[in-house]
Amino acid sequence: MSEPILSARDVVVKFSLRGQILTAIRGASLDLYEGKTLAIVGESGSGKSVFTKTFLGMLDANGWVDSGSIMFEGMDLAKLKTEREWLKIRGKKIAMIFQDPMTALNPLRTVGMQIQEVLELHQGLKGEEAKARTIEILGQVGISDPAMRYHQYPHEFSGGMRQRVVIAIAVACNPRILICDEPTTALDVTIQAQILELIRGLQKKLGLTIIYITHDLGVVANVADDVAVMYAGDIIEYGTAEEIFYNAQHPYTWALLSSLPQLGIKGQPLYSIRGTPPNLFNEIKGDAFAPRNPRALKIDFVKRPPYFQVSPTHYARTWLLDPRAPKVEPPATIKAMRAKYARDAI
Amino acid sequence: MNMIRYTLRRLWQSTVTVFIVLTAVFLLMRLLPVEGYFKDAYDKMQPEQRENILRSLGLLDPWYIQLKNFYAKLFRGDLGQSIVYRPKVPISEILSAKIPYSVKFGLTAMALSLALGLAMGVIQAREKGKFWDKIFTAYIVFINAVPAAVYLIFTQLYVTSVTKLPILFDRTKPSSWILPAVSMSFGGIAGYAMWMRRYMVDELNKDYIKLARAKGMSSTAIMVKHVMRNAFVPMAQYLPTSVLATISGSIYIESLYSIPGMGGLLVDAISIQDNTLVQALVLIFSSLGIIGLFLGDVLMALFDPRIKLEKRGGAR
Numbered sequence: 001m002s003e004p005i006l007s008a009r010d011v012v013v014k015f016s017l018r019g020q021i022l023t024a025i026r027g028a029s030l031d032l033y034e035g036k037t038l039a040i041v042g043e044s045g046s047g048k049s050v051f052t053k054t055f056l057g058m059l060d061a062n063g064w065v066d067s068g069s070i071m072f073e074g075m076d077l078a079k080l081k082t083e084r085e086w087l088k089i090r091g092k093k094i095a096m097i098f099q100d101p102m103t104a105l106n107p108l109r110t111v112g113m114q115i116q117e118v119l120e121l122h123q124g125l126k127g128e129e130a131k132a133r134t135i136e137i138l139g140q141v142g143i144s145d146p147a148m149r150y151h152q153y154p155h156e157f158s159g160g161m162r163q164r165v166v167i168a169i170a171v172a173c174n175p176r177i178l179i180c181d182e183p184t185t186a187l188d189v190t191i192q193a194q195i196l197e198l199i200r201g202l203q204k205k206l207g208l209t210i211i212y213i214t215h216d217l218g219v220v221a222n223v224a225d226d227v228a229v230m231y232a233g234d235i236i237e238y239g240t241a242e243e244i245f246y247n248a249q250h251p252y253t254w255a256l257l258s259s260l261p262q263l264g265i266k267g268q269p270l271y272s273i274r275g276t277p278p279n280l281f282n283e284i285k286g287d288a289f290a291p292r293n294p295r296a297l298k299i300d301f302v303k304r305p306p307y308f309q310v311s312p313t314h315y316a317r318t319w320l321l322d323p324r325a326p327k328v329e330p331p332a333t334i335k336a337m338r339a340k341y342a343r344d345a346i
Numbered sequence: 347m348n349m350i351r352y353t354l355r356r357l358w359q360s361t362v363t364v365f366i367v368l369t370a371v372f373l374l375m376r377l378l379p380v381e382g383y384f385k386d387a388y389d390k391m392q393p394e395q396r397e398n399i400l401r402s403l404g405l406l407d408p409w410y411i412q413l414k415n416f417y418a419k420l421f422r423g424d425l426g427q428s429i430v431y432r433p434k435v436p437i438s439e440i441l442s443a444k445i446p447y448s449v450k451f452g453l454t455a456m457a458l459s460l461a462l463g464l465a466m467g468v469i470q471a472r473e474k475g476k477f478w479d480k481i482f483t484a485y486i487v488f489i490n491a492v493p494a495a496v497y498l499i500f501t502q503l504y505v506t507s508v509t510k511l512p513i514l515f516d517r518t519k520p521s522s523w524i525l526p527a528v529s530m531s532f533g534g535i536a537g538y539a540m541w542m543r544r545y546m547v548d549e550l551n552k553d554y555i556k557l558a559r560a561k562g563m564s565s566t567a568i569m570v571k572h573v574m575r576n577a578f579v580p581m582a583q584y585l586p587t588s589v590l591a592t593i594s595g596s597i598y599i600e601s602l603y604s605i606p607g608m609g610g611l612l613v614d615a616i617s618i619q620d621n622t623l624v625q626a627l628v629l630i631f632s633s634l635g636i637i638g639l640f641l642g643d644v645l646m647a648l649f650d651p652r653i654k655l656e657k658r659g660g661a662r
Binding site: 056058083084086087089090091092095096097098100103104105106107108109110117118121122153155166169170 | 552553554556557558559560561562563564565567571572575576579649650651652
């Protein structure tokens with residue numbers, strides 16, 4: 001396997017909140033490969049957004065990277081401190097798009113100016129040249145009559161169109177990595193597919209590496225090469241999309257997949273994960289998911305599991321993979337998935 | 347084109363409003379008891395004497411005749427003569443002596459409040475929760491909580507003794523302009539700072555700021571290009587009104603520094619029932635107020651592209 005273009009190791013992110021320290025990311029690691037699409041999945045508050053924000057230095061003012069490294073182009077992003085250093089990365093090398101396109105654009109400036117701003121900032125284009133390039137990019141993201149649209153304001157665009165504009169802003173400078181923070185959550189289903197298709201097309205054309213942050217496993221199945229599952233500020237399982245869907249190892253991944261309506265078994269109530277995620281103000285002992293895991297082992301409450309390798313591309317942080325662990329049966333849905341996978345493989 | 351049509355329509359509506367206000371005040375003044383026109387002399391006069399005076403002032407005519415005469419004169423540009431305040435002196439003469447003082451002080455105070463208030467608000471928003479934000483917030487709270495008379499008198503007494511600035515206004519001494527103008531701007535500074543800070547913080551928390559940061563814009567560029575302009579839009583609407591309000595004069599500060607301005611003139615004129623003076627002042631003040639609102643709307647429409655000037659047919 002080739003060198004990763006971005007490699008995060010044991011990243012710890014802390015926030016100071018009302019005098020208390022909250023550990024939002026607890027030593028998460030991640031490798032990102034050129035041209036691939038990685039999806040980070042997990043429930044709300046699991047730290048998906050916060051983790052990727054550290055790649056851009058966009059944590060809120062009360063948060064900081066406490067330890068760990070994020071290697072990108074020979075630089076350790078975790079060590080960058082000043083805004084000036086970040087400005088060389090943000091928007092230029094690593095770009096990000098956000099969930100709600102309705103509010104992501106400045107309502108008082110024309111759409112064209114908002115894209116052009118990036119070009120002027122990072123590529124030094126000016127005047128007519130910048131304008132021509134902006135119109136070209138607008139066309140590229142599928143906006144018809146871009147020369148006219150250039151002069152319009154965001155309120156004259158629909159939600160899907162605005163997300164196209166946001167994408168145009170993000171890709172205007174040919175970044176190497178594009179982080180999409182739930183890019184389709186706020187859009188209706190028909191538009192969702194179009195936006196995913198657009199991102200896929202741009203990825204091919206521009207050779208982008210993409211990180212999707214989502215809790216929609218449907219989107220994951222649709223777009224991802226690799227999947228990272230996050231729980232309570234940690235990546236607990238990492239593998240190719242196929243490995244995660246058909247050969248999941250971590251009990252949390254099992255639980256997540258079992259609660260998918262599409263995988264549910266007819267006539268049986270839909271599975272839901274009991275309990276609530278751990279309080280990140282407290283120190284978490286052992287496996288963070290253990291208190292909600294009906295199959296938890298004794299050691300899960302005592303010692304944090306290391307990553308066990310399942311295949312060269314597949315890792316999971318669960319004691320179940322330790323050779324000494326007792327045999328634990330996965331839930332029925334997971335067994336069905338595995339069986340289907342085994343059948344297809346033959 | 348739309349802008350012009352919109353402006354004209356609003357101008358027409360504004361003019362009509364001014365005349366409605368003026369007519370209403372005119373009629374209300376006619377409802378006041380006639381005793382008021384004579385003050386203490388009432389008891390000493392014979393009923394015939396009183397009637398003669400009232401007749402000579404035209405106050406015994408039916409109200410619609412009076413109204414007609416008033417408007418006929420007004421359209422010839424004649425505001426009439428004062429009847430009680432300074433009898434037989436043309437209103438235009440009384441006002442033209444006073445207006446310049448109030449306008450000059452008002453505009454100076456306004457310029458000061460705008461410049462300092464907006465700057466303070468911007469600094470507060472940038473340094474939210476830090477030293478300067480707290481200092482300026484303390485100032486704003488002080489100005490709003492303490493009765494104006496208290497800090498204005500203190501300013502007059504102590505600042506003059508420390509700086510040797512004149513304690514009363516004297517139009518031959520330029521240095522005597524400073525304190526009244528500064529005093530008049532205290533409230534404005536606090537108001538503008540408070541609103542500017544508030545609107546800027548509102549803008550700073552919006553999603554498009556996140557995207558602008560992700561674009562790689564520096565925080566200074568974001569402030570200048572995105573936040574300040576957007577924060578100014580909601581303020582633009584109220585700006586002209588407040589400018590014009592300061593022009594009409596500050597009752598308290600004008601009397602404190604004995605400035606011969608317009609402040610308080612309307613209240614005096616109503617209490618002595620000087621009908622013509624009241625009408626002239628109402629005409630001026632209501633015009634100023636309505637022009638202020640009108641300019642505010644036009645400014646908003648200029649700044650905010652989301653405001654559509656023509657009527658839309660049906661739902662979108």
